[in-house]
Amino acid sequence: MPEARGNGKPGRTRRVGLRPVLLALIAVLYAISIPWYRGDDQELRLLLGLPDWVAVAILCYALVAVLNSVVWMRTPIDDDAPLSRALTADARGTGARGAVRSTPDPGESTP
Amino acid sequence: MNFSEVGLLALAVYVGILLCVGEIANRSRRNLSPGDHFLGGRELGVFVLFLTLYATAYSGNSLLGYPGKAYRVGFSFIMATGFMMAIIVVFHILVPRLRPAAIQRGYVTPGDFVRDRFGGQPGGRALVLAVAVLMALALANFLLAQLKAMGEVASLVTGDLIPYSWGVVGLAAMILFYETRGGMRAVAWTDAAQGILMAVGLITLLGWLLSGSGGMEAVTLEVARVRPEAVAVPDAMGCANWLSTILLLGLASVIYPQAIQRIYAARTGRALSQSFAWMTFMPLLTTLVVTLIGIAAIPRLDLAAGAATDGVMPVLLREWAQQGTLGQAAAILVFIGALSAIMSTADSCLLSLGSLLVRDLLGQTGETAAQTRMGKLLAAAVLIAIIPLALERDLTLWRLIELKMELLIQCVPAFLMGIHWVRQSAFATLAGLLVGTAFAVGLTLMGTPQWGGVHVGVIGLGLNIAVVVALSIGERQGIPGDTPLEELA
Numbered sequence: 001m002p003e004a005r006g007n008g009k010p011g012r013t014r015r016v017g018l019r020p021v022l023l024a025l026i027a028v029l030y031a032i033s034i035p036w037y038r039g040d041d042q043e044l045r046l047l048l049g050l051p052d053w054v055a056v057a058i059l060c061y062a063l064v065a066v067l068n069s070v071v072w073m074r075t076p077i078d079d080d081a082p083l084s085r086a087l088t089a090d091a092r093g094t095g096a097r098g099a100v101r102s103t104p105d106p107g108e109s110t111p
Numbered sequence: 112m113n114f115s116e117v118g119l120l121a122l123a124v125y126v127g128i129l130l131c132v133g134e135i136a137n138r139s140r141r142n143l144s145p146g147d148h149f150l151g152g153r154e155l156g157v158f159v160l161f162l163t164l165y166a167t168a169y170s171g172n173s174l175l176g177y178p179g180k181a182y183r184v185g186f187s188f189i190m191a192t193g194f195m196m197a198i199i200v201v202f203h204i205l206v207p208r209l210r211p212a213a214i215q216r217g218y219v220t221p222g223d224f225v226r227d228r229f230g231g232q233p234g235g236r237a238l239v240l241a242v243a244v245l246m247a248l249a250l251a252n253f254l255l256a257q258l259k260a261m262g263e264v265a266s267l268v269t270g271d272l273i274p275y276s277w278g279v280v281g282l283a284a285m286i287l288f289y290e291t292r293g294g295m296r297a298v299a300w301t302d303a304a305q306g307i308l309m310a311v312g313l314i315t316l317l318g319w320l321l322s323g324s325g326g327m328e329a330v331t332l333e334v335a336r337v338r339p340e341a342v343a344v345p346d347a348m349g350c351a352n353w354l355s356t357i358l359l360l361g362l363a364s365v366i367y368p369q370a371i372q373r374i375y376a377a378r379t380g381r382a383l384s385q386s387f388a389w390m391t392f393m394p395l396l397t398t399l400v401v402t403l404i405g406i407a408a409i410p411r412l413d414l415a416a417g418a419a420t421d422g423v424m425p426v427l428l429r430e431w432a433q434q435g436t437l438g439q440a441a442a443i444l445v446f447i448g449a450l451s452a453i454m455s456t457a458d459s460c461l462l463s464l465g466s467l468l469v470r471d472l473l474g475q476t477g478e479t480a481a482q483t484r485m486g487k488l489l490a491a492a493v494l495i496a497i498i499p500l501a502l503e504r505d506l507t508l509w510r511l512i513e514l515k516m517e518l519l520i521q522c523v524p525a526f527l528m529g530i531h532w533v534r535q536s537a538f539a540t541l542a543g544l545l546v547g548t549a550f551a552v553g554l555t556l557m558g559t560p561q562w563g564g565v566h567v568g569v570i571g572l573g574l575n576i577a578v579v580v581a582l583s584i585g586e587r588q589g590i591p592g593d594t595p596l597e598e599l600a
Contacts (some may be wrong), residue, residue: 018217026200030197030357031192034190042344044335044342046328048327049328049331050331050343050573054186061193061399064391069388072199072384072391077206077207077380077381078211078380079215079379080211081211081213082211083208083215084208084531085533086532087216107495
């Protein structure tokens with residue numbers, strides 16, 4: 001994972017391992033949230049005042065929210081991080097591309 | 112004073128506040144550069160960033176379209192909570208790599224990334240244009256949906272003291288004024304207040320509905336009695352549609368131009384990740400709430416099918432207001448919250464549209480004040496052009512959402528794959544985009560919006576990705592030094 005490169009701190013190493021696991025868990029919860037497992041001919045069963053398959057879906061999404069929040073808190077976004085190779089290396093071998101940024105027009109940039 | 116007059120007064124006060132905020136934001140600007148106008152000088156901190164992301168993501172579609180859809184289809188629309196949350200999950204693929212590039216390379220629009228990534232390759236300029244056209248169409252569609260929603264809310268809640276057409280035109284003019292004066296700062300500040308109003312208003316409305324109906328279980332049993340199909344477990348096609356909708360909205364919403372520009376506008380990367388950590392809970396507080404509001408309305412209201420169901424929320428508000436002074440005050444709060452959500456999305460669309468037209472379609476990069484002025488003018492022209500379409504009331508908001516997403520999702524390979532895969536070429540990405548778009552638009556025009564419950568836009572994306580992969584690999588065979596597919600981070 002890019003955020004772990006060049007960082008030997010043990011805490012960071014543990015984070016790197018957890019993030020993909022949590023993302024995989026989120027994918028599993030999404031699969032469970034869809035009522036594939038229920039026949040469409042079955043009678044109404046209530047759970048928490050809702051049809052049971054609806055309650056299961058909501059519980060899955062609540063868990064997704066918690067896990068996803070944890071993943072975001074463990075995703076440090078460094079503005080100075082090295083850029084993706086897709087942006088720095090030209091696949092045709094012509095080197096780095098030019099930056100988009102250009103100089104502001106000094107004459108017009110004041111209110 | 113009756114509800115209509117109170118609603119009119121509240122609307123006038125609210126619009127007055129928006130205009131003041133626009134003026135204050137105008138005086139706070141540092142210069143007239145596109146970076147300052149369209150991205151607020153890249154200074155949005157966690158609190159404002161979170162609320163502007165929230166208010167922008169939850170719009171007229173969420174406040175009127177989603178309850179209308181839930182009213183029509185019943186409990187299966189609980190999928191909406193899933194797809195709104197999926198957006199914040201899918202951002203993991205894009206944000207950690209896009210954000211540093213945006214800061215280091217000075218991006219202002221989504222097209223700046225496409226130009227930077229693919230611009231130097233054969234077909235690169237055409238790809239930038241194609242992505243810009245799809246995004247501009249999606250934004251114009253989104254803006255259209257907001258204008259329709261503004262007209263509906265203004266008309267229904269003021270009891271036609273403000274007719275639909277006046278609501279559309281008048282509120283559009285207000286947005287144009289404060290957005291043009293204050294840029295992203297005005298939009299973000301008003302979004303922050305609008306986001307708080309919206310969340311408080313919705314939760315209050317659901318509480319009133321449930322308490323008046325004897326609780327959730329009583330509502331479910333009543334819905335089952337009145338309309339049994341609304342509580343039925345979705346069949347195989349319904350489940351396929353559930354997954355397809357999560358994919359369609361989860362993937363396409365990530366590349367909303369206004370969402371991408373908020374990634375650029377954050378003060379720091381840390382502020383961005385913290386905002387997303389909060390944002391992930393908002394579908395539970397907003398989408399789930401509006402879905403349950405739409406479902407709770409099934410036994411209470413008997414609305415005609417089609418576009419009339421988008422009026423579920425305003426009709427409920429009027430009913431609530433008839434319960435006495437407290438109900439009237441609470442209904443006004445929700446009304447302003449709903450209108451806030453709609454206007455906050457419309458202003459964000461308009462701001463993005465201006466920058467996108469001038470930089471990505473006309474190809475004017477750089478940081479000049481003339482570019483900012485041109486962006487404002489073009490956005491105003493598009494807004495004026497869209498207003499006549501907004502006066503047509505027959506199309507449901509949900510169908511507008513689907514149409515927009517089926518276009519936008521075809522840009523996914525350019526962003527989500529392009530930022531990771533070194534070997535992906537501009538020509539392959541352009542070919543994939545054209546194939547996917549032709550497929551999705553063609554079938555939609557032929558009256559086939561779905562196959563077996565799966566949206567044609569999602570199938571088109573599958574074709575799109577297949578073309579991108581096949582052509583990129585084929586194109587680059589024999590070139591030394593190429594690297595394989597980079598792992599998804």
